[in-house]
Amino acid sequence: MAGLTVTPARRARPARRKRSYGSALVLLLAGLYFLVPVAASLWFTVDDPAKGVTLDAYAKGLGDDGMATSLGLSLRLGLATVALGLLLMVPTMVVVTLRLPKLRRVVEVLCMVPLIVPPVALVAGVSTVLSWQQDLADTPLWGTFQVLVNKNFPLVLVLVYTVMSLPFLYRSLDAGLRAVDLATLVEASRSLGASRLATLWRVVVPNLRPALVSGAVLSLAMVLGEYTVATVLGFEPFSVWMVHVGEYEAQLSVAAAMLSLLITWGLLLLLTNLAGGRARKGRKTTA
Amino acid sequence: MTTTATTAHQSPPAAETRSGGVGLRLGGLRRTFGTTTALDGLDLDIAPGELVALLGPSGCGKTTALRIIAGFETADAGELLMGGEDVTATPANRRDIGMVFQSYSLFPNMTAAENVAYGLRVRKAPKAERAERAAELLELVGLPGRDKHYPHQLSGGQQQRVALARALAIRPRVLLLDEPLSALDAKVRLQLREEIRRLQLELGITTVFVTHDQEEALSMADRVAVMKDGRLEQCAPPSELYERPATPFVAEFVGTMNRLPGVMGDERTVEVLGQRLPVHGDCPDAGHAVEVLLRPESLRVSAGEGGKPGAAVTADGAGPGEAATVRVATFLGGTTRLHLTTASGAEAKADLPSWEAGSLTPGSRCTLTPHDHPVLVEETA
Ligand SMILES: Nc1ncnc2c1ncn2[C@@H]1O[C@H](COP(=O)(O)OP(=O)(O)O)[C@@H](O)[C@H]1O
Ligand SMILES: [Mg+2]
Numbered sequence: 001m002a003g004l005t006v007t008p009a010r011r012a013r014p015a016r017r018k019r020s021y022g023s024a025l026v027l028l029l030a031g032l033y034f035l036v037p038v039a040a041s042l043w044f045t046v047d048d049p050a051k052g053v054t055l056d057a058y059a060k061g062l063g064d065d066g067m068a069t070s071l072g073l074s075l076r077l078g079l080a081t082v083a084l085g086l087l088l089m090v091p092t093m094v095v096v097t098l099r100l101p102k103l104r105r106v107v108e109v110l111c112m113v114p115l116i117v118p119p120v121a122l123v124a125g126v127s128t129v130l131s132w133q134q135d136l137a138d139t140p141l142w143g144t145f146q147v148l149v150n151k152n153f154p155l156v157l158v159l160v161y162t163v164m165s166l167p168f169l170y171r172s173l174d175a176g177l178r179a180v181d182l183a184t185l186v187e188a189s190r191s192l193g194a195s196r197l198a199t200l201w202r203v204v205v206p207n208l209r210p211a212l213v214s215g216a217v218l219s220l221a222m223v224l225g226e227y228t229v230a231t232v233l234g235f236e237p238f239s240v241w242m243v244h245v246g247e248y249e250a251q252l253s254v255a256a257a258m259l260s261l262l263i264t265w266g267l268l269l270l271l272t273n274l275a276g277g278r279a280r281k282g283r284k285t286t287a
Numbered sequence: 288m289t290t291t292a293t294t295a296h297q298s299p300p301a302a303e304t305r306s307g308g309v310g311l312r313l314g315g316l317r318r319t320f321g322t323t324t325a326l327d328g329l330d331l332d333i334a335p336g337e338l339v340a341l342l343g344p345s346g347c348g349k350t351t352a353l354r355i356i357a358g359f360e361t362a363d364a365g366e367l368l369m370g371g372e373d374v375t376a377t378p379a380n381r382r383d384i385g386m387v388f389q390s391y392s393l394f395p396n397m398t399a400a401e402n403v404a405y406g407l408r409v410r411k412a413p414k415a416e417r418a419e420r421a422a423e424l425l426e427l428v429g430l431p432g433r434d435k436h437y438p439h440q441l442s443g444g445q446q447q448r449v450a451l452a453r454a455l456a457i458r459p460r461v462l463l464l465d466e467p468l469s470a471l472d473a474k475v476r477l478q479l480r481e482e483i484r485r486l487q488l489e490l491g492i493t494t495v496f497v498t499h500d501q502e503e504a505l506s507m508a509d510r511v512a513v514m515k516d517g518r519l520e521q522c523a524p525p526s527e528l529y530e531r532p533a534t535p536f537v538a539e540f541v542g543t544m545n546r547l548p549g550v551m552g553d554e555r556t557v558e559v560l561g562q563r564l565p566v567h568g569d570c571p572d573a574g575h576a577v578e579v580l581l582r583p584e585s586l587r588v589s590a591g592e593g594g595k596p597g598a599a600v601t602a603d604g605a606g607p608g609e610a611a612t613v614r615v616a617t618f619l620g621g622t623t624r625l626h627l628t629t630a631s632g633a634e635a636k637a638d639l640p641s642w643e644a645g646s647l648t649p650g651s652r653c654t655l656t657p658h659d660h661p662v663l664v665e666e667t668a
Contacts, residue, residue: 207396
């Protein structure tokens with residue numbers, strides 16, 4: 001009996017080792033694929049033919065007003081986009097799931113459209129609308145346009161980015177909603193005396209937290225890296241600034257890219273931790 | 288089958304946990320979904336503190352009825368009174384109803400204690416009171432010390448216990464249970480149904496229990512309401528339902544039933560299986576061909592050839608019975624169920640004590656005689 005159980009295990013071992021060699025190789029290749037450009041960039045930023053290894057580029061970047069301003073703008077745009085997107089999509093998706101399941105396909109198609117429309121096409125439409133501003137000089141709408149294109153915080157970018165983040169939000173929320181029996185949870189909450197708002201806040205949102213966070217992370221990453229729309233509309237968030245700087249100071253531009261990589265990773269880490277804790281602990285329910 | 292139902296409150300209820308109950312009245316409830324009629328004029332009166340089981344085949348409208356009581360669904364027509372007060376327009380969160388769902392419905396992001404305390408939290412009860420009540424209720428449902436467990440760390444049975452505690456924590460006026468045991472395995476199901484009944488009696492809470500399991504309904508309920516196609520067929524205590532079903536549907540849905548061909552005789556009697564039996568209740572005129580509904584335990588099976596079809600029946604109704612062949616014998620423990628074919632070609636099921644069934648193996652010949660009056664007779668269509 002014992003022999004029977006030992007033999008297959010002994011035989012299985014070389015196979016498993018072979019497979020682990022295989023996966024190690026894949027991991028190594030994937031790692032190189034990501035790490036080589038990062039390492040090369042890093043080397044480029046710290047290598048100075050005259051002084052050897054130096055952190056001057058980083059010091060300069062951190063000290064640069066343009067960088068602080070543009071990075072701040074990018075972050076504020078990202079957060080506003082995430083907030084607006086969630087405010088729009090969470091109630092919509094919850095209502096569609098609970099009340100109007102027939103509309104699910106419609107909402108899905110609508111939310112996927114931004115994936116198909118290239119940003120250049122999208123921004124062409126937006127520029128056209130913005131160009132009407134001249135004709136509206138005497139009307140109250142003129143003020144609205146001024147707010148939309150305010151250089152300090154261009155609301156028009158938030159609106160466009162929100163549209164562009166719909167596919168990410170839809171996908172994440174859809175997966176999150178399918179993972180819980182929301183209808184029953186909401187009914188349980190209602191029968192226990194909770195109002196609709198209390199139910200949304202205490203039951204729906206906590207149980208969708210992983211989905212909300214992943215949607216937010218994806219949207220945020222998209223905004224931080226977005227270039228086309230911002231540059232065509234003539235604003236200067238971080239990505240646009242990086243390109244501008246690169247034209248005359250390559251090293252600074254790449255150093256900024258490295259910093260932005262760090263910042264993005266930091267944000268992802270932070271948000272993923274936010275998603276953890278109790279939401280992660282309580283997510284799986286034994287069937 | 289257990290047909291015992293405890294109608295009296297057994298133990299003196301603990302004063303502070305007792306939530307009491309109010310009467311419930313469903314009057315002519317009607318609800319359609321597109322072309323499906325889920326409820327077609329459902330009438331039901333439930334007394335305070337009573338446990339009524341809604342029993343019926345899948346799709347007969349049980350869940351819809353319960354959801355209308357809970358306020359998750361609105362009736363197209365009809366009225367719903369709770370303690371004499373019309374609650375048709377009251378939103379679900381103001382009805383003070385405790386509900387236990389068929390699927391696991393605990394909030395996955397909260398511990399067992401937080402789940403139980405949820406209703407009190409939305410009612411803004413002080414924290415200390417919430418914790419105390421949660422502990423008290425978890426104890427009541429037999430889960431002391433599980434307060435810090437998350438739903439996914441509990442078994443299915445434990446989750447339904449917590450769900451029950453959560454529903455009871457708000458001292459509801461009515462408790463609704465929608466097939467709460469159907470996802471559990473047999474042993475847990477049996478145990479939990481006894482506990483639900485014990486708690487219900489202890490708290491004296493008006494309860495509607497939906498099930499498609501007749502044994503569950505008969506063993507737990509004060510009264511069983513049998514539904515068919517969105518209507519009430521009969522609402523009666525379990526023993527009455529079993530012994531005096533109002534309609535053939537109830538007769539066949541509750542317990543096991545034989546349908547045997549017979550002929551109406553004079554003076555409210557029917558001839559079946561070579562015997563003449565008295566008929567209680569409505570019956571067709573003499574000479575009509577009928578189907579006779581007889582319980583398996585009302586048939587006597589004796590080894591050896593008996594009477595032939597159409598053999599003479601003596602004046603007192605006693606007759607030779609009818610010859611039959613055993614097709615299948617199913618051992619069920621104390622009793623054995625025989626599936627038989629009579630000489631005239633009818634199919635019958637008979638239950639007899641296992642010690643008597645030893646010689647009645649498949650293929651053996653025997654004699655079938657009824658020894659109890661039929662439950663119902665129905666004119667052959
Ligand atoms: N939300 C709904 N939409 C459409 N049809 C429904 C809905 N709810 C119930 N029904 C239909 O109403 C009938 C009764 O359903 P239900 O009350 O769930 O029956 P039961 O609980 O007795 O199995 C079924 O035919 C079901 O398909
Ligand atoms: Mg149902």
